[in-house]
Amino acid sequence: TQLLEQSPQFLSIQEGENLTVYCNSSSVFSSLQWYRQEPGEGPVLLVTVVTGGEVKKLKRLTFQFGDARKDSSLHITAAQPGDTGLYLCAGASRNFNKFYFGSGTKLNVKP
Amino acid sequence: NAGVMQNPRHLVRRRGQEARLRCSPMKGHSHVYWYRQLPEEGLKFMVYLQKENIIDESGMPKERFSAEFPKEGPSILRIQQVVRGDSAAYFCASSRTGTGFNEKLFFGSGTQLSVL
Numbered sequence: 001t002q003l004l005e006q007s008p009q010f011l012s013i014q015e016g017e018n019l020t021v022y023c024n025s026s027s028v029f030s031s032l033q034w035y036r037q038e039p040g041e042g043p044v045l046l047v048t049v050v051t052g053g054e055v056k057k058l059k060r061l062t063f064q065f066g067d068a069r070k071d072s073s074l075h076i077t078a079a080q081p082g083d084t085g086l087y088l089c090a091g092a093s094r095n096f097n098k099f100y101f102g103s104g105t106k107l108n109v110k111p
Numbered sequence: 112n113a114g115v116m117q118n119p120r121h122l123v124r125r126r127g128q129e130a131r132l133r134c135s136p137m138k139g140h141s142h143v144y145w146y147r148q149l150p151e152e153g154l155k156f157m158v159y160l161q162k163e164n165i166i167d168e169s170g171m172p173k174e175r176f177s178a179e180f181p182k183e184g185p186s187i188l189r190i191q192q193v194v195r196g197d198s199a200a201y202f203c204a205s206s207r208t209g210t211g212f213n214e215k216l217f218f219g220s221g222t223q224l225s226v227l
Contacts, residue, residue, distance in 0.1 A: 042202050042218030101153035
C-alpha cells in the first residue's frame with residue numbers, strides 16, 4: 001500500500017519554465033518533508049513542513065502543506081538544469097518512528 | 112565533518128550467499144534507519160534502530176533479514192541466502208534524536224546490491 005502518491009511520475013521541461021509537483025495521501029501526517037535525490041546518491045532534505053496551510057520558500061522553490069496535513073506541493077519557478085533529480089516527499093508517522101516515502105517525481109530540466 | 116558512511120557502495124553476490132551492509136551514522140547521531148529502493152521508486156522503510164536496540168522493524172521481511180546497531184561500531188544490515196529479488200539500493204539514514212517535528216534525516220550514498 002502506497003501511503004503517499006506523487007504526481008506526475010515523470011516531468012521533462014525546458015529551462016526557464018515553471019512546474020508544480022504534488023504529494024497526496026488519505027492519511028494525516030505529523031510533518032512532511034521534501035527531498036531531492038540524484039542518481040547514485042542518497043536523498044538530501046530540502047524542507048520540513050509541520051503546520052497545516054504552511055508555506056515555505058527556498059530560493060526558487062515554494063513548498064506548501066495542505067490545511068488538513070494530508071497533501072503537499074512543490075512549485076519551482078524558472079527551472080534550471082541543476083534542478084534535475086528525483087523529488088521525494090516523506091510523511092512522518094505519529095510517533096516519528098519512521099518516514100513514509102512517496103514514489104517520487106523524476107524531473108528533467110533541459111538546457 | 113563526515114556524513115553518513117555506507118560501505119560497500121556496490122556489492123555483488125550469488126544466490127544463496129550472505130550480504131552484509133554497513134552504515135556509520137553521522138557523529139553525534141544515535142538513531143539509524145534502513146531503507147530499500149528499487150529503480151524508479153521511492154524508499155521503503157525497513158527498520159529503525161538506536162544503539163543496541165531495535166525500535167521498529169515493521170518493514171523488515173520476517174526471514175533472512177536482520178539488523179543490528181551495536182554499542183561500538185557501525186550498524187549492520189544482514190541478508191542471508193540472498194535471492195535475485197533482493198537486488199536493490201539499500202540506504203541508511205541517521206538522526207540526532209529520532210523524534211520531533213523537525214527531525215532531520217541524513218542519508219548515506221547507499222549500497223547497490225546485485226544478486227546474480
